[in-house]
Amino acid sequence: MADLRFENVVKHFGGVHALDGVTGHVSGGEILGLVGPNGSGKSTLIHVLSGHYDADDGRITFDGEDITERPAHRVIEMGVARTYQIPRPFSTMTALENVSVPLMFGAQPMRPEAARQAAREWLGFTGLEAYADQPISSLNLHQLKYLELARALAARPRLVFLDEVLSGLNPSEINDSIEMVRRIHASGITIVIVEHLVRVVTSLATRIMVLDRGRVIADGDPGEVMRKPEVVTAYLGKRAQGA
Amino acid sequence: MKGLARRPWFAPVVTLMVAAALWFYPNLLDAAGWPVFYLLFAYTVFFWTAQSSSWNLFTGFSGYFSFGQGAFYGVGVYAVGVLVVKQGWPLLPTFLVGGLLSAMLGLFIGLIVFRLRRLRGEIFALMTLAVAFVLGAVARVSSTIDGGQGIPLSSVPVPEALGSHPEMIFRLGLITAVLAVVVAQVVQHSRLGWGLFSIRDDEDVAETLGVPTFRFKMVALGLTAFLAGLSGAVHALQVSYVTIEEVFNIRVPLMVILMSILGGTRHWMGPVLGALVVHTMSDRLNRAGLEAVSDLIIGGLLILMIVAVKEGLYLRMRERPWATSIGGILGVAAGFVIGPLDSAVTHLAYVLLGAVLGAMVPQGRRGGRPSSPGAPAAEAIEEAVGG
Numbered sequence: 001m002a003d004l005r006f007e008n009v010v011k012h013f014g015g016v017h018a019l020d021g022v023t024g025h026v027s028g029g030e031i032l033g034l035v036g037p038n039g040s041g042k043s044t045l046i047h048v049l050s051g052h053y054d055a056d057d058g059r060i061t062f063d064g065e066d067i068t069e070r071p072a073h074r075v076i077e078m079g080v081a082r083t084y085q086i087p088r089p090f091s092t093m094t095a096l097e098n099v100s101v102p103l104m105f106g107a108q109p110m111r112p113e114a115a116r117q118a119a120r121e122w123l124g125f126t127g128l129e130a131y132a133d134q135p136i137s138s139l140n141l142h143q144l145k146y147l148e149l150a151r152a153l154a155a156r157p158r159l160v161f162l163d164e165v166l167s168g169l170n171p172s173e174i175n176d177s178i179e180m181v182r183r184i185h186a187s188g189i190t191i192v193i194v195e196h197l198v199r200v201v202t203s204l205a206t207r208i209m210v211l212d213r214g215r216v217i218a219d220g221d222p223g224e225v226m227r228k229p230e231v232v233t234a235y236l237g238k239r240a241q242g243a
Numbered sequence: 244m245k246g247l248a249r250r251p252w253f254a255p256v257v258t259l260m261v262a263a264a265l266w267f268y269p270n271l272l273d274a275a276g277w278p279v280f281y282l283l284f285a286y287t288v289f290f291w292t293a294q295s296s297s298w299n300l301f302t303g304f305s306g307y308f309s310f311g312q313g314a315f316y317g318v319g320v321y322a323v324g325v326l327v328v329k330q331g332w333p334l335l336p337t338f339l340v341g342g343l344l345s346a347m348l349g350l351f352i353g354l355i356v357f358r359l360r361r362l363r364g365e366i367f368a369l370m371t372l373a374v375a376f377v378l379g380a381v382a383r384v385s386s387t388i389d390g391g392q393g394i395p396l397s398s399v400p401v402p403e404a405l406g407s408h409p410e411m412i413f414r415l416g417l418i419t420a421v422l423a424v425v426v427a428q429v430v431q432h433s434r435l436g437w438g439l440f441s442i443r444d445d446e447d448v449a450e451t452l453g454v455p456t457f458r459f460k461m462v463a464l465g466l467t468a469f470l471a472g473l474s475g476a477v478h479a480l481q482v483s484y485v486t487i488e489e490v491f492n493i494r495v496p497l498m499v500i501l502m503s504i505l506g507g508t509r510h511w512m513g514p515v516l517g518a519l520v521v522h523t524m525s526d527r528l529n530r531a532g533l534e535a536v537s538d539l540i541i542g543g544l545l546i547l548m549i550v551a552v553k554e555g556l557y558l559r560m561r562e563r564p565w566a567t568s569i570g571g572i573l574g575v576a577a578g579f580v581i582g583p584l585d586s587a588v589t590h591l592a593y594v595l596l597g598a599v600l601g602a603m604v605p606q607g608r609r610g611g612r613p614s615s616p617g618a619p620a621a622e623a624i625e626e627a628v629g630g
Contacts, residue, residue, distance in 0.1 A: 050451055051450075051451070052451055071457070072451045073450050073453045073454055073455050073456065075451075076451060076453045077453055081451075081452075082451060088447075088448045089444075090444035090445060091444055091445075092443070092444055093440065093441075093444065097437075100437070101441050101449070101453075101454070102452040104434045104437055104438075105434070105438070105452065105454055106453040111434070112251075112436075112437055113249075113251075151452060155452060155453060
């Protein structure tokens with residue numbers, strides 16, 4: 001069971017309150033949609049929850065264990081993985097080598113040769129087998145996003161943060177990716193998905209949490225949340241309210 | 244063959260076999276009546292192989308640029324100078340102590356700088372450079388270490404079992420170099436190696452994918468420092484008088500950087516090849532009375548490498564075996580024409596020079612890395628970030 005809870009999480013950058021006391025939770029089996037306008041703190045929240053940044057204040061627990069101070073490599077070991085909004089592949093490695101790295105670490109570390117074999121499976125899951133031995137520079141954005149996904153899944157997580165895996169893709173690629181997210185969820189992985197496209201979020205998410213300027217302004221059923229006036233104002237802007 | 248070469252035990256086994264054969268080289272030399280100079284030449288190649296392999300293990304694999312090699316090497320040299328000459332310790336255990344003291348210094352530096360995320364990049368390089376100068380200053384002030392007088396090392400008592408001085412230094416150098424190379428080979432094919440490669444490419448991502456980045460950097464720097472200290476301790480037998488100015492200066496770090504980058508930092512063989520090429524060239528040029536030109540040529544070669552052959556000589560040669568072999572053969576031929584072929588080292592220099600030039604000859608675009616698919620991706624990423 002994957003159960004992530006966070007209370008009053010605060011993160012400053014100089015004088016900017018990127019996260020200003022965020023409280024919430026993700027429970028096993030959910031697809032939580034994390035939405036909000038640009039700069040609302042969605043990516044920062046993922047950075048803090050995955051251990052990439054330390055929280056300045058607050059408490060984070062996973063399956064009852066306090067992970068607030070835990071370094072990122074121990075967080076993924078417990079089963080919390082993430083992708084990066086802008087793909088960050090290991091640029092001097094092939095696609096296969098990229099995916100083999102998380103397999104060599106974590107709760108059940110593999111030897112490099114075994115990891116290399118196992119990595120093929122995850123490349124296959126994301127449809128990248130043909131690119132296994134290609135340098136990263138030969139992959140396009142869509143493929144780089146799938147590589148991010150393959151790398152996160154190769155860590156065998158119970159909960160995965162998908163940070164805008166669909167942005168920058170064309171409509172048919174978006175449909176492919178939605179299907180992919182459904183398959184990941186069907187395999188028993190809890191998902192937190194950050195996304196700009198309202199259509200995508202409402203069709204995928206079982207629950208939606210809305211952030212605005214580092215605070216949670218709504219949390220609940222997708223249909224209801226997206227109709228709230230404060231969400232409409234924050235997320236779609238004043239113009240939408242007038243229209 | 245390729246599958247075999249990928250087995251993690253393959254390279255160390257071959258290395259140990261080569262080393263076993265080399266072990267009897269002094270006997271062969273003796274029987275054939277060749278000059279003893281060949282042993283000392285080989286030792287110097289071993290010394291630089293050990294130093295550059297050790298440097299590359301941390302810096303080449305992890306991408307953290309270290310100028311600390313002089314400090315690690317210096318701790319080894321001074322361990323023998325102080326403990327053996329001044330305190331009367333036995334020689335062989337002191338080699339190990341030199342390595343361990345150096346490793347402790349490496350771990351101490353790591354403990355301070357790896358804790359802070361902002362000490363990445365050039366600040367790390369400057370920190371390691373400063374350490375050598377600080378150590379030099381401490382040694383100069385402290386009369387237990389040096390006191391500014393230097394330490395004569397020619398009277399170091401050597402166990403007789405090790406044979407004559409040239410034989411002994413050859414074999415000690417061989418052991419040290421083989422140890423450094425085998426450690427680098429094992430690391431390259433291990434989880435530690437893959438962890439270090441991922442740190443070099445993107446440390447934050449490595450950490451979030453489960454790589455214990457702090458621990459791995461500490462282990463790698465500790466190994467680097469140990470091997471450099473051990474090699475420095477052995478090298479103390481080869482210098483007759485040790486002074487602070489000669490030990491804690493920028494020469495050792497610059498040479499290992501030069502050799503490793505020339506040979507290539509991504510593969511354990513890069514520093515080995517770099518040490519062989521650079522030392523052979525500079526030895527021949529110095530012998531021809533061209534010391535000033537030597538630095539110029541080697542410096543020019545480095546610039547050419549950085550601009551034209553980023554992956555380093557070794558990977559380039561492996562990619563172009565024919566051009567390299569033909570270059571080597573032409574090198575020998577040129578040697579016969581130009582001369583003087585007074586020594587086997589000169590032959591070697593001609594072969595290496597020919598092979599290097601052969602590998603570097605520009606070839607027509609043979610596919611290579613397609614640059615076009617990457618460019619739209621980069622644009623699309625920028626778009627995605629902007630929107």
